[in-house]
Amino acid sequence: MPHHLSRRGLLRGITAATAVTALASSLAACGGDSDAATTTDAAGTVTVGRLSNGAARQTALKVSEVKAISARLPESVRSRGTLVIGVGALPDGFPPLAYVGSDQKTLTGAEPDLARLVAAVLGLRPELKNSTWENMFVGIDSGKVDVAFANITDTEERKRKYDFASYRKDDVGFEVLKKSTWNFDGDYRNLAGRTVAVDNGTNQEKILLEWQAKLKQEGKKLTVKHYASKNSTYLALTGGKIDAYFAANPGVAYHVTQTARSPRPTRSAGTYSGAGASLQGLIAATAKKDSGLAEPIADAINHLIDNGQYAKWLAAWNLTTEAVEKSEVNPPGLPLDNS
Amino acid sequence: MTTTEKTPTTPTSPAALEVHGVHKWYGTHHVLDGIDLSVRPGEVTVVLGPSGSGKSTLLRVINHLEKPELGHVSVGGEPIGVRRHGARLRELSERAILRQRGRIGFVFQNFNLFPHLTVLDNVAAAPVATGKLTRDEARELARELLTRVGLGDRTGAYPRQLSGGQQQRVAIARALALRPGIILFDEPTSALDPELVGEVLAVIKDLATSGTTLVIVTHEIGFAREVADRVVFIDGGRIVEQGPPAQVLDHPRHERTRDFLAKVL
Amino acid sequence: MSQPPGAAVSLAEAPPAGTTSRPPAAQRVLPLRRPGRWIATAAVLVVVAQIIHGLATNPFYQWDRFRYWFLRPTILDGLLITLEVAALSAVLGLLGGVLLALGRLSGSPVLRAVSWTYTWLFRSVPLIVVLIFLYNFSALYQTLSLGVPFGPAFVTFDESRLATDMAVAVVGLSLNEAAYASEVVRGGILSVDQGQHEAAAALGLPKGYQFRRIVLPQALRSITPNYVNQLIGLIKGTSLVFYVSLLDLFGSVQTMGSTYPGDIVPLLLVATVWYLILTSAVSVVQFYVERYFARGATRTLPPTPLQKARTGLAEARARLRREAAV
Numbered sequence: 001m002p003h004h005l006s007r008r009g010l011l012r013g014i015t016a017a018t019a020v021t022a023l024a025s026s027l028a029a030c031g032g033d034s035d036a037a038t039t040t041d042a043a044g045t046v047t048v049g050r051l052s053n054g055a056a057r058q059t060a061l062k063v064s065e066v067k068a069i070s071a072r073l074p075e076s077v078r079s080r081g082t083l084v085i086g087v088g089a090l091p092d093g094f095p096p097l098a099y100v101g102s103d104q105k106t107l108t109g110a111e112p113d114l115a116r117l118v119a120a121v122l123g124l125r126p127e128l129k130n131s132t133w134e135n136m137f138v139g140i141d142s143g144k145v146d147v148a149f150a151n152i153t154d155t156e157e158r159k160r161k162y163d164f165a166s167y168r169k170d171d172v173g174f175e176v177l178k179k180s181t182w183n184f185d186g187d188y189r190n191l192a193g194r195t196v197a198v199d200n201g202t203n204q205e206k207i208l209l210e211w212q213a214k215l216k217q218e219g220k221k222l223t224v225k226h227y228a229s230k231n232s233t234y235l236a237l238t239g240g241k242i243d244a245y246f247a248a249n250p251g252v253a254y255h256v257t258q259t260a261r262s263p264r265p266t267r268s269a270g271t272y273s274g275a276g277a278s279l280q281g282l283i284a285a286t287a288k289k290d291s292g293l294a295e296p297i298a299d300a301i302n303h304l305i306d307n308g309q310y311a312k313w314l315a316a317w318n319l320t321t322e323a324v325e326k327s328e329v330n331p332p333g334l335p336l337d338n339s
Numbered sequence: 340m341t342t343t344e345k346t347p348t349t350p351t352s353p354a355a356l357e358v359h360g361v362h363k364w365y366g367t368h369h370v371l372d373g374i375d376l377s378v379r380p381g382e383v384t385v386v387l388g389p390s391g392s393g394k395s396t397l398l399r400v401i402n403h404l405e406k407p408e409l410g411h412v413s414v415g416g417e418p419i420g421v422r423r424h425g426a427r428l429r430e431l432s433e434r435a436i437l438r439q440r441g442r443i444g445f446v447f448q449n450f451n452l453f454p455h456l457t458v459l460d461n462v463a464a465a466p467v468a469t470g471k472l473t474r475d476e477a478r479e480l481a482r483e484l485l486t487r488v489g490l491g492d493r494t495g496a497y498p499r500q501l502s503g504g505q506q507q508r509v510a511i512a513r514a515l516a517l518r519p520g521i522i523l524f525d526e527p528t529s530a531l532d533p534e535l536v537g538e539v540l541a542v543i544k545d546l547a548t549s550g551t552t553l554v555i556v557t558h559e560i561g562f563a564r565e566v567a568d569r570v571v572f573i574d575g576g577r578i579v580e581q582g583p584p585a586q587v588l589d590h591p592r593h594e595r596t597r598d599f600l601a602k603v604l
Numbered sequence: 605m606s607q608p609p610g611a612a613v614s615l616a617e618a619p620p621a622g623t624t625s626r627p628p629a630a631q632r633v634l635p636l637r638r639p640g641r642w643i644a645t646a647a648v649l650v651v652v653a654q655i656i657h658g659l660a661t662n663p664f665y666q667w668d669r670f671r672y673w674f675l676r677p678t679i680l681d682g683l684l685i686t687l688e689v690a691a692l693s694a695v696l697g698l699l700g701g702v703l704l705a706l707g708r709l710s711g712s713p714v715l716r717a718v719s720w721t722y723t724w725l726f727r728s729v730p731l732i733v734v735l736i737f738l739y740n741f742s743a744l745y746q747t748l749s750l751g752v753p754f755g756p757a758f759v760t761f762d763e764s765r766l767a768t769d770m771a772v773a774v775v776g777l778s779l780n781e782a783a784y785a786s787e788v789v790r791g792g793i794l795s796v797d798q799g800q801h802e803a804a805a806a807l808g809l810p811k812g813y814q815f816r817r818i819v820l821p822q823a824l825r826s827i828t829p830n831y832v833n834q835l836i837g838l839i840k841g842t843s844l845v846f847y848v849s850l851l852d853l854f855g856s857v858q859t860m861g862s863t864y865p866g867d868i869v870p871l872l873l874v875a876t877v878w879y880l881i882l883t884s885a886v887s888v889v890q891f892y893v894e895r896y897f898a899r900g901a902t903r904t905l906p907p908t909p910l911q912k913a914r915t916g917l918a919e920a921r922a923r924l925r926r927e928a929a930v
Contacts, residue, residue, distance in 0.1 A: 053863055053864070090846045090849060090851070090855070090859070091846035091851065091854075091855040091858040091859055092858040092859055092861060092862035093859060093862045093863060094862065095862060095863055099859075099862055099863050100678075100859045100860070100862075100863050101863070102863070104676060104677070104678035104860060104863075105677075105678055105681075129849075130849060131849045132846060132847055132849070134736065135736065135739060135740065135847065135848075135849065138736075138739075138740045139740075142740060229858070230862055230865075231858060231861045231862060231865075231868050234865050234868055235868060235869070238868075238869075254865075255865045258864060258865045258866050259865055259866040260866075261866060262666065262866030262867070263663040263664055263666060264664075265866075402806060404802060404805060404806060433811065434810070434811070437805070437808045437809070437810060437811070438808060439808070440805070440806060440807065440808035441807075441808040443806075445803075445806040445807075447799060447802070447803060447806075449799055451797075451799035451800060451802060451803035452803070453800065453803070453804075453818055453822075453900075454822065454900040454901055455821045455822055455897070455899055455900040455901065456900065457900075464807070464809070464817070465807040465808065465809060468807075468809045468810060468813045468817070469808055469809070469810070497899065497900035498900060499900060499901070499902070499903055500903055513807070514807075517807065517808070
């Protein structure tokens with residue numbers, strides 16, 4: 001297909017090339033500062049839901065250091081005064097949880113916001129570090145990153161290397177083209193004969209595969225597809241290659257609002273509890289095993305839950321349905337044979 | 340010019356070129372089998388021999404493009420590629436050898452001009468690169484030399500825009516630019532169309548009369564008769580016979596020389 | 605052949621005697637008609653027109669969003685990273701490639717073996733792996749990091765974050781590029797006639813001068829087209845630098861695609877058009893570089909497009925005049 005574009009593209013490009021040559025010199029100073037998402041909040045305040053591109057309501061929350069909790073931090077982190085927060089949202093983010101905001105350069109989302117709230121309770125300056133998903137984990141291993149807040153599911157397999165402090169449940173949902181007439185209606189039997197995409201290694205994948213097995217027993221077929229990235233999954237959806245995308249519901253909700261004005265708008269076709277029939281998937285802050293960070297972070301989250309900032313944070317991002325009652329250190333995760 | 344007009348060298352002045360017992364093998368092939376040769380300053384030596392006799396190899400050994408396995412070569416009394424260390428000879432550094440080559444001009448059968456440089460730069464390159472002349476001096480000299488070989492009007496051309504004869508004349512000017520004490524010609528007219536041979540031979544003849552020491556490998560017997568002070572006949576890696584052209588070409592003493600001349604003439 | 609040519613023609617064609625009004629030598633030859641070619645041309649033109657029309661009118665491409673994104677600062681930032689990383693890696697990679705090629709051609713068996721091994725290794729290891737390893741260098745070699753004598757490039761390794769990401773990307777791509785460039789350069793050097801080496805040696809030109817002024821300029825003639833191929837691959841290869849947390853053109857497009865999922869298609873088109881522009885620019889430079897190194901290699905230089913247009917016009921004019929005269 002690209003060679004069909006060449007004529008039109010080239011004409012357009014040549015006129016623009018002149019403009020760019022002029023622009024390039026002035027841009028030289030400001031390349032690639034996307035991971036420097038510092039806020040200009042006054043002391044004792046953390047603003048959540050900034051630059052959300054319509055996914056959240058910007059809300060200022062009062063938070064201040066709790067000495068009793070920060071005293072339990074490892075000495076090395078406390079004396080450094082910063083909390084290096086890993087976010088694995090490169091190259092494509094996962095809105096509304098972690099993504100580049102509407103100024104098209106600042107890293108924003110529900111996960112970095114909670115991380116900043118936690119840092120405030122611990123009396124640390126938050127420093128966000130965006131990388132690929134893999135590098136985020138290697139960063140924790142190497143000590144470049146203290147803790148990751150990036151929609152990481154607590155699993156028994158990951159527990160071998162990491163400590164967890166849980167903070168959120170997740171709802172999952174189906175996204176279909178707006179013109180589609182299909183609905184999930186809470187019944188897996190409606191999936192018979194459909195082609196559904198799901199992300200690798202996720203809670204929802206586990207659920208979907210279970211349904212696929214059940215349908216097979218009933219002599220019906222459900223085709224499950226995996227794509228390399230979210231962008232290619234959405235291209236497959238708008239191109240009609242798949243009937244539905246089964247994904248974390250906040251992402252589905254964001255995507256539906258965003259495509260409303262595009263030529264192939266989508267809609268939600270029903271949600272399902274991420275807990276599933278037998279599983280309780282939990283999203284957790286992830287630190288290196290035995291780093292001593294998981295406990296003070298869990299305490300900080302519990303402090304935010306007790307004092308209401310947690311609920312306001314979830315409300316700002318329309319995630320209230322995913323609230324947990326308390327943060328736990330290394331709660332039971334997805335068993336080994338599931339991950 | 341005749342040979343009798345040449346000034347005989349006094350025994351004290353060093354020979355322009357001396358080849359001492361040179362042996363060279365390519366694998367098991369014995370290309371040079373003990374060559375001894377002495378050339379006086381200003382002498383014009385023509386080397387004849389059937390193809391594969393080792394005459395080109397001899398030239399390449401003289402300027403050390405090929406290393407002899409045994410023996411050595413001296414130019415103007417200085418050993419080439421080696422230095423005396425007590426009673427033994429030691430190999431010189433590559434750098435020192437390159438410096439020595441400045442005193443030995445070499446003209447190739449296939450010209451080997453640098454195609455990406457103009458005619459002028461081909462001639463001017465070596466004196467500048469070896470630090471003998473400044474750029475301007477070298478270009479001035481190059482212009483002079485090109486005029487001398489009859490190409491004063493083609494200085495801006497690239498080699499491939501010239502005829503073979505013209506290219507070979509540029510190659511001669513290039514060899515002259517370093518003001519060498521001796522110039523070696525390796526079949527300078529073999530790659531040329533017959534009608535272009537004359538112009539190159541004329542230039543070489545001009546050099547011969549001006550008293551430059553020349554060693555010429557060629558198949559042009561007539562030319563040898565005309566310019567040579569001495570003709571050396573090589574076969575099978577050995578010097579079969581040598582002497583004034585009148586003797587070697589007209590009254591060869593050896594059977595092999597007679598055979599060769601019969602085929603070539 | 606004792607017969608005049610005219611007689612032979614009249615025998616073959618056997619025209620009635622006396623009807624030829626002109627001697628055959630002066631007659632203009634009518635060019636062969638090629639109706640098949642005309643039909644094919646027309647058909648292709650129709651298809652091309654359809655494709656262009658489809659591109660322009662199909663709402664799927666969202667050309668209004670394309671216009672919005674094309675010159676966005678975030679896209680231009682990414683483009684700048686692409687250009688910076690590609691340019692630095694191209695230069696460093698070529699330098700490394702020249703050194704490796706010289707190593708391969710050197711007389712020392714150790715240098716030959718090291719160069720060969722380097723080339724073999726870096727042509728085998730995926731670029732992604734090189735980038736990930738370099739990015740996490742401190743994690744992999746935590747205890748060794750001070751003791752390894754790795755030259756000045758690694759001294760800056762942990763200083764500033766931004767410099768580090770850029771440095772890691774450039775080092776990674778250069779390491780990879782040098783392996784491929786070394787083979788391109790080696791091929792170029794081997795393509796130079798042996799007589800050139802001999803002539804340079806016979807003139808006593810210093811070694812460095814021989815390489816820089818005699819061998820390399822001639823080798824560059826065959827190096828250029830091959831290296832430009834490499835370069836275009838490199839420009840697209842920069843899209844992997846998100847592995848070191850650097851967002852190039854394609855990385856910016858991917859990031860924006862997840863924040864603005866309705867614009868994925870126009871964003872991909874934006875990246876495509878920018879890559880087209882970059883490749884075209886490189887091709888233009890290639891033409892003139894090749895023309896420069898062709899000096900002396902051909903009797904006349906290939907004409908520039910402007911010269912070609914001019915001579916084409918002159919020729920057409922001359923032909924018209926000729927045909928009008930006949």
